[in-house]
Amino acid sequence: MEVFCPNCPQRYRIPIDRVPTKPRMVMCNTCGNTWMQHFPKPGSLSALGSIKTHGNIRPVKRPIYPKAVLTVLQEEAALEAKLRS
């Protein structure tokens, strides 16, 4: 969400997961103004058009061997089979 300084054009962006649940005294770093900032309830944040963070969770993949490694393994297997025969 965004917090606007009432005294100057400065605005601050607060990550959605760091928005306090209770009103807090905040200070503007630009002009030094302090004010009581009220924050919306967590559930109503999406209504304000704030940016949602999409969970970028990838499914766990099995290790894929590079082709060069596979070739070596196949050669080793072929060699071993030859030696045993």
Ligand SMILES: [Zn+2]
């Ligand atoms: Zn300010």
